[in-house]
Amino acid sequence: xxxxxxxxxxxxxxxxxxxxxxxxxxxxxxxxxxxxxxxxxxxxxxxxxxxxxxxxxxxxxxxxxxxxxxxxxxxxxxxxxxxxxxxxxxxxxxxxxxxxxxxxxxxxxxxxxxxxxxxxxxxxxxxxxxxxxxxxxxxxxxxxxxxxxxxxxxxxxxxxxxxxxxxxxxxxxxxxxxxxxxxxxxxxxxxxxxxxxxxxxxxxxxxxxxxxxxxxxxxxxxxxxxxxxxxxxxxxxxxxxxxxxxxxxxxxxxxxxxxxxxxxxxxxxxxxxxxxxxxxxxxxxxxxxxxxxxxxxxxxxxxxxxxxxxxxxxxxxxxxxxxxxxxxxxxxxxxxxxxxxxxxxxxxxxxxxxxxxxxxxxxxxxxxxxxxxxxxxxxxxxxxxxxxxxxxxxxxxxxxxxxxxxxxxxxxxxxxxxxxxxxxxxxxxxxxxxxxxxxxxxxxxxxxxxxxxxxxxxxxxxxxxxxxxxxxxxxxxxxxxxxxxxxxxxxxxxxxxxxxxxxxxxxxxxxxxxxxxxxxxxxxxxxxxxxxxxxxxxxxxxxxxxxxxxxxxxxxxxxxxxxxxxxxxxxxxxxxxxxxxxxxxxxxxxxxxxx
Ligand code: ATP
Numbered sequence: 244x245x246x247x248x249x250x251x252x253x254x255x256x257x258x259x260x261x262x263x264x265x266x267x268x269x270x271x272x273x274x275x276x277x278x279x280x281x282x283x284x285x286x287x288x289x290x291x292x293x294x295x296x297x298x299x300x301x302x303x304x305x306x307x308x309x310x311x312x313x314x315x316x317x318x319x320x321x322x323x324x325x326x327x328x329x330x331x332x333x334x335x336x337x338x339x340x341x342x343x344x345x346x347x348x349x350x351x352x353x354x355x356x357x358x359x360x361x362x363x364x365x366x367x368x369x370x371x372x373x374x375x376x377x378x379x380x381x382x383x384x385x386x387x388x389x390x391x392x393x394x395x396x397x398x399x400x401x402x403x404x405x406x407x408x409x410x411x412x413x414x415x416x417x418x419x420x421x422x423x424x425x426x427x428x429x430x431x432x433x434x435x436x437x438x439x440x441x442x443x444x445x446x447x448x449x450x451x452x453x454x455x456x457x458x459x460x461x462x463x464x465x466x467x468x469x470x471x472x473x474x475x476x477x478x479x480x481x482x483x484x485x486x487x488x489x490x491x492x493x494x495x496x497x498x499x500x501x502x503x504x505x506x507x508x509x510x511x512x513x514x515x516x517x518x519x520x521x522x523x524x525x526x527x528x529x530x531x532x533x534x535x536x537x538x539x540x541x542x543x544x545x546x547x548x549x550x551x552x553x554x555x556x557x558x559x560x561x562x563x564x565x566x567x568x569x570x571x572x573x574x575x576x577x578x579x580x581x582x583x584x585x586x587x588x589x590x591x592x593x594x595x596x597x598x599x600x601x602x603x604x605x606x607x608x609x610x611x612x613x614x615x616x617x618x619x620x621x622x623x624x625x626x627x628x629x630x631x632x633x634x635x636x637x638x639x640x641x642x643x644x645x646x647x648x649x650x651x652x653x654x655x656x657x658x659x660x661x662x663x664x665x666x667x668x669x670x671x672x673x674x675x676x677x678x679x680x681x682x683x684x685x686x687x688x689x690x691x692x693x694x695x696x697x698x699x700x701x702x703x704x705x706x707x708x709x710x711x712x713x714x715x716x717x718x719x720x721x722x723x724x725x726x727x728x729x730x731x732x733x734x735x736x737x738x739x740x741x742x743x744x745x746x747x748x749x750x751x752x753x754x755x756x757x758x759x760x761x762x763x764x765x766x767x768x769x770x771x772x773x774x775x776x777x778x779x780x781x782x783x784x785x786x787x788x789x790x791x792x793x794x795x796x797x798x799x800x801x802x803x804x805x806x807x808x809x810x811x812x813x814x815x816x817x818x819x820x821x822x823x824x825x826x827x828x829x830x831x832x833x834x835x836x837x838x
Contacts, residue, residue: 284402301317357578376447376454382570399552424510424513436557442496456478589655591671592753597618673751747777
């Protein structure tokens, strides 16, 4: 997949309200600490105002009057004041970090929570690397801005305000002159912000692409595919291109920022030059003392520096808006499978499953299922057969509400699945997929995924039923054996039987089964088959059938074609009809007999 394709292929989400106000709302819950920071900043600002006055006293009084006592007091103040502001600084810094880390933690938490609420539709569209990047990389990327927002904005605003007051108190004319040049530096802010925001967004997008590429090419299946097709070089070239792009973008981002920083840094010398020019003239004409002009110039530094910092901060904030936009996109995603506010828990069901005129479209107008109606009595087995892409997987996903029908109703024991609490519904359903997924953990941990408090005895019983216990205990570490990424340290058949044991442990009333098409060796296959039969005992089962034994054992067979049920009945009835099923039987199932 090319870079541009990857970029276009990201999850859609509504984008609204990426404003500074929304960013401030992240600090909700930290107002107490923010107030403390403001208080500390105020005290520090007031302390910061004293040293120029000390200088003024030394130049205008202590030295001309030859007062050693005053000189000593002023010198002592010069030592004590920085110590005091240093101590306050440490305290303020601690509070800043606490607030920043709190906001970052909250952001990660809300993103994770919202991702867990998403339906399968989201995960089939999104790339896992992108998700990881947004929840870790993007959240980390805004950390600096969050810190600056707290530290810089509060502190600098306080410093600017107190300084402006004292400048006017010292000499209002000089104060106005020193502020005249400020608007010059505000002008480029908007342009610089826009450029940097665009660059930052692009950087984060490419980073997501890198994360996705890494996840895909170094995941087991991707790594295997890469080696089989000998695509290592191409993949490396793709990575190199993206890696280089990040570097280029970061360089441009930095350069734009540096130029702007340089421009604001010239603010100080320019202002000071004007003050000394005008102030020097006032001293010469005797309308101002030398101490006053030195103090004034010192205060002016306290004005220009924070103004420069604030302007930079505004640019940084605008730059980060692009990243916030990506974070808020994920925060605002509304899951398309939602639990009704008045949903009630579903009591233990007998296991009757009813589909009433169910239609479903992944995209508006493109129907994957049309008007599907059937009824499975408790304990019955319904086999679904049909050509590839007919809609079988889509159909079985609706019971556990992996997707919701676009039209029609799915009921369990006569209750619409949309009216009950998701957890209570899903706790009664087990789903054994074609490719059994195991987490990178021990066999025991994987089994406990179905039942967190399962005892060893329970696990062993389930594994015996799934014909995998003997194998597990033959391993040196038994149930504590790590299964490897996605369970790839085990064979396909072993993985499947562990997945079946996991489903048994759940004791579901309804079982959804997607039979593996991959041919295991006949010994494994027969083990899996017997394990599945054990699992189906007494449970309502919907199975996407690929084996002859399954269709023969089914109470009903639904033949699906292009999203519709085109034939239904038992194996013998359907063969007699001589339609699609009969054709499928000859091409698919009869072949299976030979195996
Ligand atoms: P197979 O036996 O090959 O697994 P299936 O009968 O299970 O096929 P489904 O996976 O249900 O078929 O797919 C039904 C149709 O919906 C197909 O045309 C498929 O391309 C389409 N489809 C499946 N998943 C999605 C998706 N996430 N987004 C859009 N279209 C999809």
